[in-house]
Amino acid sequence: NGYWGISAWRIDMSDGSTLTATNNGYSGVWTRVLNVDKTCTLDVEGNGRKAPSSSTNAGIFFQGNGKYKSTVEEGANVTIKNNAGSGIYTGQKVCDLTIGSATITNNGFGTVNKNGIGASKGGGIYNIGTIKLGPNVLINNNAASEAGADLYVGPGGKLTFSVGNAGIGDTLNKGPDDADCGHKIDGWYIDAEGNRWNFDADADSAQAFLDSLKDLPEGVTFTYDKDTGLYTISVSENAKDGFAQAAAVKTK
DSSP states (O other), X not given: OOSOSEEEEEEEEOTTOEEEEESOSSOSEEEEEEEEOTTOEEEEESOOSSOSSTTTSSSEEEOOOSSOOEEEOTTOEEEEESXXXXXXXXXXXXXXXXXXXXXXXXXXXXXXXXXXXXXXXXSSEEESSXXXXXXXXXXXXXXXXXXXXXXXXXXXXXXEEXXXXXXXXOEEEOSTTOXXXXXXXXXXXXXXXXXXXXXXXXXXXXXXXXXXXXXXXXXXXXXXXXXXXXXXXXXXXTOSSOEEEEEEOOOO
């Protein structure tokens, strides 16, 4: 389509169904409720080709709903890649999405957009609602012009994730031309506005996620579940800015 790929108030996928949303002008999927069971395939690629902003060029624009929660079950075959903007972009604080399995990669560069418009924040996921990531979710090698190449949690948002979601051992990609830096991803690093992760910078400038927990920005808190290995980052509605990360490697 020249505009939205599929725009539906509610999408429920079951019984081995497949939804393919590719190469659309705006986001591939726009919905308030998204449920995908473990037998299904969801393929969202190359969208945002003529979208005018970073809020309309995502792979999935998830508007959310104050009444219904959404779940992508573990085992579902979900691919979200090569979209101009964020892989997943949440539209409001009532968004509540649990993702059991997905690959979210190479989004946000703006390469497929006719005006080069990519993601501003959260190239993999831009979240101002509540998102929970399962162990079989991989997010890396995305891009954002301002902050959070892979993950951004804005004021009012909450994100539950693990270190493994960064795709430990995957090759780090430095840019849209797929020119890797020859190193393997070893974890999450702070990628905030004014403190971007940069492989070519001095090693001491790269702040690993676990180290950053000792001195979080005002309005940002975390909890850790030692039984599951999951971290939950919460950003207050009054925070000056959000929490931004990139799946990366210790710099030179």
